[in-house]
Amino acid sequence: MIWLLAAQLVVMLPFLFDLPLWLLPVLVVVAWWRLRVLAGAASQPGNVVKLLLIGLGVGGLLLSGLRFPSLDAMATLLLLGFAFKSLEVVQRRDAIVVIFIGYFLVALHFLYTQSLTAALYGMVSMVVLTGVLVGVQQAITEFSTGQSVRFNLRLAVFMLLQCLPLMMVIFVFAPRIAPLWSIPLASGQTQTGMTDRMAPGDIEKLGKSDELAFRVTFKGKRPAQHELYWQGLVLNHFDGHEWRQFDRDYDVYQLKTALMSHYRWQPERMQVQGNPVAYEAVYETSGQPWLFTLSPAVEVEGDVLRGADYRVMAQEALQAPFLLKAVSYPATQRDVVLPEYLRTLALGLPSTGDQRSRELAQRLRREAGSEQVYIDKVLARFHDLAFEYTLNPPTLGDKDTIDGFLFDSKRGFCAHYAGSFVFLMRAAGIPARVVVGYQGGEWNAAGQYLAVHQYDAHAWTEVWLAGRGWVRVDPTTAVAPSRVEQGLEAAVQAEGSFLADSVLSARKMPWLNGVRQQFDAVQYGWRRWVLGYDREEQAALLKSALGDLSVGKVALFAGGLFAAIGLFWLLALGMAQRRQPEAPEHRLYRRFCEALAKRGARREPGDAPGAFAHQAAEHLPALAEVIREFTQVYEGICYAPPADGRVATRRLKTLLGKIR
Amino acid sequence: MSSGADVANALQAQLDGWLRQRLPSARATTLNQRKIFIVPSKTALGLVGVIALLFLLGINFQNSLVYIISFWLLALLLLNIFYTWRNLAGLTLTAMGVEPCFAGEKAVLEVALSRPVKQTKYALELAWKGEDQVQVDLISAQTLRVKLSHSTEGRGYFKPPRLQVSTRYPTGLAVAWSYVYLDVQGLVYPNPVEKAFQPIGQSHGGTTDDGLEIAGGTSDFSGVRDYQHGDGPKRIHWAKFAQTGKLYTKTFVDYASHDLWLDWDELPMPGIEVRLSHLCRKVLDFHQEQRQYGLKLPGKVIAPGKGEAHKARCLQALALFGVVSE
Known part of the structure; x- marks a missing residue:
């Protein structure tokens, strides 16, 4: 039973990272009590104590502010029950209930994380639970405790491995059914990655993280590195300090409403041109609904929302890795005719503030003959006035941040350049907007995919030009062209600030790079093929394997596989032979009887060996001694097995030779 | 009376007949495919519930890993059937014999269990329902002998009813079992009365009749004595009469006077079983007192003797009195 407790701890451990902290002391107390019961130092808690514990648990549950019904609440409740149950494990039946709940909890944890490590840990939990299940069912007296634990665990490993096929x-083959009802998944999961607002300094924070944002597999040619602008959100509204999507904050439902009404996707407003780029992206769990695509994504597979700014967005915040298949046409002209609503959004500025910048914009615009020349002038200014691209820009205060950057500090990250550029455009009457997302990515040659990390986060702009629609302009390239050509690491190399805070990052150790990329490739395969295996994948796979998808064919195929596995099991368990191998003494005795039968002494089925020996000896006096000895040795092996049966077996063989 | 019970009985009889045919009795039986039955246990139903719940969870959250756990458990449930079945397959049961006992006591069957060379067997359960059960593992031992007891009612032969061999190993999610009819029988002696009727067994050889000769006592002639009225003419020592003119009776008396006869006919009480019980008690008592005794039953006489073998012979005669031997 102590192993049951150990198995319970193994199962509960990973939950501690996701569930309320007060669970830990409760579980520790329960485990401690259980240990004392097992040691005989305490008795099973009485009903009063049990009620008290349940009350404490439920109270904690209510106080911890978990929403009902939610996954967290369900998991916490189940975990409490799981722990408390150990206090009243008396019979085998109770232990089995605990083990079954344990199996359930192992699976439940995968709703929190589906990473490869979590999956491997889950396998360990499965082995431990199965081993304990075997141990609970029967005690093998011949084994010591240590022996039987090792034996049971090994058996569990074997059985679970044999189950894999x-x-x-x-x-x-199991049919994939659409969800039956919806339970809010996690309450209050952390959000990571890009957010829907941008203040100076926001994107630098992402620039310092080497967490993965998403991975992309291209079908066909991969675009050049400097063309990889992964658009997430368009930020239209500037309040003097911060860039946001709209003039006020929308929650997810308001945003969805907007994306379905005035801000909806209107494919007729673009003219598809150029070469397609087809790709599949798997986004990591971010707790946010934003998806990142090469703009514009013309064809998109999956249940997603799209907007007037050519964004692609998930229906819900991502609580699990999300797969998107898309085809983009980067050369497409967008919004050659700009709706008034969007024009207004793209020209809005705060009524006051940043006067110097406004004046600069108007002066430069007057000097420039055309909008294009004006844009070039602004970009050239960044370059000529020795602006600096840095991950550690000085703070700018709350007021006149554009002025502060353009005229005083002249040191900034992409957000500073994009924000001030759009400000200068708007101040000169040119519709412009900030786009945030990721730029570039790391090519994984082992897995043939692109890995985009948080440090690839980037902000750039789109400017609306008459006759051309939205044109992408990345002001960062004016100061640090290497940012777009080679990535952030190269761009801030001189500064030495790349991932300066994560001393232990594997990225810092070039000799580990190969291993890291291989490992990442495995994880990506996991994401795409295991976690991403859904109804569409199933249909595609079966189609490619079977041609068409008639029920009969699929059933036949699956049936064939089942039969093959059944056969494999029979073979693996050594059950396919017709005759079970006999013990050597029984085989020799059978031959002995056959040999005697040839000489006329036939043994009737019911004859005991002793009685038969007597008869046979009478019938064959010449062999009487041999027969008697053979029988004696044989009975000796059967009824008082010697430590080493081989000596006796050899003797039987010698004697048998004499009879023949 | 009730036709339902009749039908049930008929069905039971039919099932027994089928089982007997499928599982013929023999002294040694090796369990193979044909003889092993297997079904999922109640525990398995619980696990099926867990699997179904997990499948729902997988559907609802579209979570591949939850699906995987659910399917993994399902596969385990199925694989386990093979494991449980294998744990029983190839097991050989050999009846070693049934120790004799007295009616009403427990008859003890000794069975040798042996496993195939390359397999070890765990948690095998042998049981007579409601009587006795024993659990054994065959790990280091190739063969083990186990004893099972079964209550007896009357004297005669005890034929062990079908023995259930079962296992739930390894996970308890399936039960494999087989019935074994072992072709073996044991003697059940009559139930000895607590205190035997006194005069019985005190009778001397003097009252003997021809029956004694049959018993082979004639060759053990030991002497003569004076003729007494009533001595049979065959017993008269004619040679001595010729010599002395006096009637002498050949004596087996010196010899027989120390012998005790347990004679069926001398028992005053009625009833076969009662008489047998009394005789049984006397046999035990005489054996205990290390005396020499003989047994006379209608149709069977056992000459006086002593010792374990003699006691066993006498008790067997009592046990099988009137029983048609097979």
Whole structure:
């Protein structure tokens, strides 16, 4: 039973990272009590204590502010029950209930994380639970405790491994059904990655993280590195300090409403041109609905929202890795005719503030003959006045941040350049907007995919030009062209600030790079093929394997696989032979009887060996001694097995030789 | 009376007949495919519930790993059937014999269990329902002997009813079992009365009749004595009469006077079983007192003797009195 407790701890451990902290002391107290019961130092808690514990648990649950019904609440409740149950494990039946809840919890944890490490840990939990299940069912007296634990665990490993082929076949063939009802997944999961607002300094924070944002596999040619602008959000509204999507904050539902009404996707407003780029992206769990695509994504597969700014957005905040298949046409002209609503959004400025910048814009615009020349002048200014691209820009205060950057500090990250550029455009009457997302990515040659990390976060701009629609302008390239050509690491190399805070990052150790990329490739394969295996993938896979998808064909195929696995099991368990191998003494005795039968002494089925020996000896006096000895040795092996049966078996063989 | 019970009985009889045919009795039986039955246990139903719940969870959250756990458990449930079945397959049961006992006591069957060379067997359960059960593992030992007891009612032969061999190993999610009819029988002696009727067994050889000769006592002639009225003519020592003119009776008396006879006919009480019980008690008592005794039953006489073998012979005669041997 102590192993049951150990298994419970193994199962509960990973939850501690996701669930309220007060669970830990409760679980520790329960485990401690259980240990004392097992040691005989305490008795099973009485009903009063149990009620008290349940009350404490429920109270904690209510106080911890978990929403009902939510996954967190369900998991916490189940975990409490799981722990408390150990206080009243008396019989085998109770132990089995605990183990079954344990199996359930192992699976439940995958709703929190589906990473490869979590999956491997889950496998360990499965082995431990199964081993304990075997141990609970029967005690083998011949084994010491240590022996039986090792034996049970090894058996569990063998059994679970032998289950893998069948599990995979069921996984591939089991029908995938659409969700039946919806439970809010996690309450208050952290958000990571890009947010829907941009103040100076925001994107630098992302620039210092080497967490993965998403991975992309291209079908066909991969665009050049400097063309990889992964658009997330368009930020239209500037309040003098911060860039936001709209003039006020929208929550997810308001945003969805906007994306379905006035801010909706209107494909007729673009003229598709140029070469397509087809790709599949798998986004990491971010707790946010933003998806990142090469703009504009013309064809998109999956249940997503799209907006007037050519964004692609998930229906819900991502609580699990999300797969998107898209085809983009980067050369497409967008909004050659600009709706008034969007024009207004793209020209809005705060009524006051940043006077110097406004004056600069008007002066430069007057000097420039055309909008294009004006744009070039502004970009040239960044370059000529020795603006600096840095991950550690000085803080700018709350007021006149554009002025502060353009005229005083002249040191900034992409957000500073994009924000001030759009400000200068708008101040000169040119519709412009900030785009945030990621730029570039790391090519993984081992896995043939692009990995985009948080440090690839980037902000750039779109300017609306008559006759051309929205044109992408990245003011950062004016100061640090290497940012776009080679990535952030190269761009801030001189400064030495790349991932300066993460001393232990594997990225810092070039000799580990190969291993890191291989590992990442495995994880990506995991994401795409295991976690991403849904109804569409299933249909695609079966189609490619079977041609068409008639029910009969699929059933036949699956049936064949099941039969093959059944056969594999029979073979693996050594059950396919017709005759079970006999113990050597029984085989020799059978031959002995056959040999004697040839000489006329036939043994009737019911004859005991002793009685038969007597008869046979009478019948064959010449062999009487041999027969008697053979029988004696044989009975000796059967009824008082010697430590080493081989000596006796050899003797039987010698004697048998004499009879023949 | 009730036709329902009749039908049930008929069905039961039919099932027994089928089982007997499928599982013929023999002294040694090796369990193979044909003989092993297997079904999922109640525990398995619980696990099926867990699997179904997990499948729902997988559907609802579209979570591949939850699906995987659910399918993995399902596969485990199925694989386990093979494991449980294998744990029983190839097991050989050999009846070693049934120790004799007295009616009403427990008859003890000794069975040798042996496993195939390359397999070890765990948690095998042998049981007579409601009587006795024993659990054994065959790990280091190739063969083990186990004893099972079964209550007896009357004297005669005890034929062990079908023995259930079962296992739930390894996970308890399936139960494999087989019935074994072992072709073995044991003696059940009559139930000895607590205190035997006194005069019985005190009778001397003097009252013997021809029956004694049959018993082979004639060759053990030991002497003569004076003729007494009533001595049979065959017993008269004619040679001595010729010599002395006096009637002498050949004596087996010196010899027989120390012998005790347990004679069925001398028992005053009625009833076969009662008489047998009394005789049984006397046999035990005489054996205990290390005396020499013989047994006379209608149709069977056991000459006086002593010792374990003699006691066993006498008790067997009592046990099988009137029983048609097979």
